[in-house]
Amino acid sequence: MELIWANPGRKGSILTANFPGWFLVNYDATLRRWSVMTETVTMKRPRVESIDVVRGVIMVLMALDHTRDFFGNSALNPTDPATTTIPLFFTRWITHFCAPVFFLLTGTGAYLSLRKKSKRELSRFLFTRGLWLIFLELVVVRCFGWQFNFDYHLILLNVLWALGWAMITLSVLVYLLASVVATFGLLMIATHNLFDSVQSSNPIWSILHSPNLILNEPGHIVFVAYPLIPWIGVTAVGYGLGQIYSWPSERRKAFLLSSGTGLTVTFLVLRAINLYGDPVRWTTQKSAAFTVLSFLNSTKYPPSLLFLLMTLGPAMLFLWTVDARTPQWLRPALIIGKVPMFYYLLHIPLIHLLAIAVCYVRYGQVYWMFESPSLGQFPITPPPGWGYSLPIVYLVWAIVMLALYPLCRWFAALKQRRSDAWLSYF
Numbered sequence: 231m232e233l234i235w236a237n238p239g240r241k242g243s244i245l246t247a248n249f250p251g252w253f254l255v256n257y258d259a260t261l262r263r264w265s266v267m268t269e270t271v272t273m274k275r276p277r278v279e280s281i282d283v284v285r286g287v288i289m290v291l292m293a294l295d296h297t298r299d300f301f302g303n304s305a306l307n308p309t310d311p312a313t314t315t316i317p318l319f320f321t322r323w324i325t326h327f328c329a330p331v332f333f334l335l336t337g338t339g340a341y342l343s344l345r346k347k348s349k350r351e352l353s354r355f356l357f358t359r360g361l362w363l364i365f366l367e368l369v370v371v372r373c374f375g376w377q378f379n380f381d382y383h384l385i386l387l388n389v390l391w392a393l394g395w396a397m398i399t400l401s402v403l404v405y406l407l408a409s410v411v412a413t414f415g416l417l418m419i420a421t422h423n424l425f426d427s428v429q430s431s432n433p434i435w436s437i438l439h440s441p442n443l444i445l446n447e448p449g450h451i452v453f454v455a456y457p458l459i460p461w462i463g464v465t466a467v468g469y470g471l472g473q474i475y476s477w478p479s480e481r482r483k484a485f486l487l488s489s490g491t492g493l494t495v496t497f498l499v500l501r502a503i504n505l506y507g508d509p510v511r512w513t514t515q516k517s518a519a520f521t522v523l524s525f526l527n528s529t530k531y532p533p534s535l536l537f538l539l540m541t542l543g544p545a546m547l548f549l550w551t552v553d554a555r556t557p558q559w560l561r562p563a564l565i566i567g568k569v570p571m572f573y574y575l576l577h578i579p580l581i582h583l584l585a586i587a588v589c590y591v592r593y594g595q596v597y598w599m600f601e602s603p604s605l606g607q608f609p610i611t612p613p614p615g616w617g618y619s620l621p622i623v624y625l626v627w628a629i630v631m632l633a634l635y636p637l638c639r640w641f642a643a644l645k646q647r648r649s650d651a652w653l654s655y656f
Contacts, residue, residue, distance in 0.1 A: 231261050233536075242453030243528065248590050251551065257465055258413030262356030273455060273558045275515075278342060278475050278558070279552075279564065279566065280549055280552045280553045281335055281338060281339065281342075281503050281549070281563050282516060282562050282567035282568050283556050283563055283565070283567055284331060284335065284545065284548050284549055284552065284567070285335050285553050285566075285570055286560075286562075286563030286567025286568075286570075287332070287560065287563045287565055287568035287572050288327055288328045288331045288332060288550075288576075289328075289332075289563075289565070289566050289567065289570055289574070290563060290566060290631060291324060291325050291327065291572075292322065292325065292326050292328040292332075292577070293581070293627060293630050293631060294324075294325055294503065294623075294624075294627045295322065295325035295328065295579045296581055297581055297623055297626050297627040297630060298321060298322070298568065298623050299506065299580060299608075299609055300581050300585045300609060300610060301320075301581075301585060301588075301617075301618045301622060301623050302509065302617055302618065302620075302623055303497060303616075303617030303618075304606070304607050304608075304612055304617065305438065305516035305615075305617070307528050308321065308322035309322055309523075310324065310527075311515050311520045311521075311523045311524045311527065311637060312515075312559075314522070314523070316519060316520075317528075317620055318620060319523050321620060321623070323526060323527075326537070326540075326541055327541045327544070327545060328585065329389055329456075329461075329530075329533070330464055330533065330537075330538055330541040330542055330545065330564070331441070331542070331545045332389070332393070332469065332544065332570075333392075333393060333396060333461050333464040333465045333468065333540065334464050334467065334468035334542060335468055336393060336396065336465055336468060336473040337396075337400065337415075337464070337465040337466060337469035337470075337471065337472070338468040338475075339401055339466025339472075340356060340397075340404070340465075340468075340469055340472070341408060341468075341469045341470070341471070341491025342472050342475060343355070343472065344472075347402050349429075349630075351406065352360055352401075352404050353401045353404050354401070354403070355401075355540050355654075356397045356398065356400050356404065357397070357398055357401040358395055358577055359396040359654075359655070360392075360393075360395065360396070360398035360401065360406050361388045361394065361398070362393075363393050363394030363397065364390070364391055364394035364395070366390050366575070367387070367388060367389075367390035367391040367394065367570035368385065368624055369576070370575065371388075371390060371578060372385060372386075373580045373601050374579055375575070375578035375582065376578060376582070376608070376609040377602055377603075377609065377610075378582060378599065378600050379600050379601070379602060380461045381602055382423040382450060382451060382525045382602075383449055383451065383479070384453075384603065384604075384605065384608070385445075385450075385451070385452045385453070386453050386455045386469075386608060387437075387452065387453065387454045387455060387456060388456055390574075391454055391456060392456035392457070392458055392461045395461075395462065395463075395504050396457050396458070396461050396462045396464075396465040397465070399458075399462045399465075399466075400462075400465055400466065400469060400560065400573075403466060404469070407473065408469060408473050409473075410464045411469050411470055412466060412469065412470020412471070413466050414463070414466050415460075415462070415464065415465070415467035415468075415470065416463070416467055417461040417463075418459060418460045418466070418508055419460045419463045419464065419467065419535060419538055420535060422439065422459050422460045422463075422532070422535070423506065423507055423508065423509065423534055423535050424450070425439060426509040429444075435455055436454045437457060437458060438457055438458055438459050439458075439459045440457060440530060440532070441453070441454055441456075441457055441490070441531045441532065442454060451605060453605055455531060456532075457531075457532045459532060460532065460533060460538070461532075461533070462537070464542075465532075474486070474603075479553070479554070482553065483550055483553050483554075484586035484610070486546050486547070486549050486550035486553065487547070487550045488545075489546045490543050490544065490545070490547035490548075490549075490550060491541030491543070491547070492543070493542055493546060494502050494539070494540075494543035494544060494547070495542060495543075496539050496543075497539035498535055500535070500536055500539070501528070501536055503539075507527055507535040507536040507539070507554070508529050508534040508535070508537065509529055509534065510527070510528070510529050512524040512525045512527070513591035517551065526540070528540055562635055565635070565639050565642050566634075566635070566638050568638075568642050568647070569638050569641045569642050569644075571655075571656045572637075572638065572640055572641045572656045573634060575656070576634060576637060577630060577634060580630055580633060580634065581626070581630055582599070582609075582610075584598060584626055584630070585610065586599045586630070589613060589616075592613075593613055598610065598611045598612065598613045598616075599611075641656070
């Protein structure tokens with residue numbers, strides 16, 4: 231088996247096969263050094279530590295998914311039970327938690343910022359930062375992260391695009407009661423699958439609900455990977471969730487436990503019934519194990535009701551688990567969770583640069599890594615024979631995290647020392 235599993239009963243333990251031995255040997259020592267370093271970095275404004283921890287964990291998982299994008303075999307669909315392997319499936323499946331939790335906690339963070347901002351100030355902040363995220367998606371991340379070129383042959387409207395519009399929408403909704411905003415979000419999440427049967431190539435419909443091409447001209451393609459519905463709803467629910475962080479600890483923990491359990495059970499029941507909540511039904515496969523994969527393989531693009539129940543339920547339970555204190559082994563994630571945008575803007579170009587280095591060593595040339603790929607090969611045009619096994623993907627992921635953590639710690643310390651306006655953009 232090629233997946234890594236942390237053993238909560240023994241700090242620093244990893245169960246794995248075919249994974250580089252040096253990483254196992256140095257894991258405990260590295261973790262101890264990181265844990266000590268995190269003690270010296272505390273932000274000058276009060277923060278909800280559990281939110282930063284959960285956000286940090288999903289950012290770490292996000293790097294795994296993007297490492298697989300660059301170094302894995304793009305010809306394999308990791309979530310198709312007919313072609314995948316169990317380790318490959320779960321390598322992709324565990325990263326499904328990233329986007330829903332990121333959108334949810336963006337809304338929660340917006341509500342918590344009312345501790346120091348008026349609603350008018352928050353609205354302006356969300357509007358301007360939303361525009362900034364859209365710019366980052368279309369220019370910075372596209373040209374300096376995913377593709378390393380400026381030809382704009384291929385544009386994917388991806389996660390920052392949708393998050394930007396979610397923040398712009400929330401900039402209007404903040405004038406309503408938080409409970410009303412949360413209800414709006416819940417209704418959007420619960421009902422949007424009623425429109426799954428609508429088949430339209432209208433660009434507005436593609437932007438709102440159905441991933442599709444909105445521009446397909448010779449030499450230029452624009453594809454909506456993240457339709458805005460229901461991501462806006464997830465952010466709105468997160469805004470309502472922020473209210474619980476003014477409750478007494480026991481009441482908040484009880485809410486997180488009951489909500490997380492309820493969402494998870496609801497997913498299991500609705501998925502078993504197999505009638506509503508996801509456009510793709512699960513089916514019996516060649517074995518019981520692969521039938522479980524089919525059961526778990528809910529739709530992300532756009533995120534179905536079942537996909538969001540499957541991911542947000544455990545996320546609430548995770549928030550409950552770390553509500554009282556951050557386990558020592560998660561303290562490095564705490565630092566990353568305090569500087570998520572800084573981390574995001576660094577991790578994609580770093581992975582791309584590592585792919586270029588490997589490509590040069592293997593082929594003696596790297597022009598593939600600078601070409602705009604076809605839509606099916608995103609993010610790179612793979613050289614002949616490109617694509618590495620999961621142990622290599624995990625090794626590169628470990629290298630990426632070891633390189634990024636000191637930078638994140640430095641930036642967190644910089645934000646502690648200074649309050650320059652430009653820092654708020656990252």
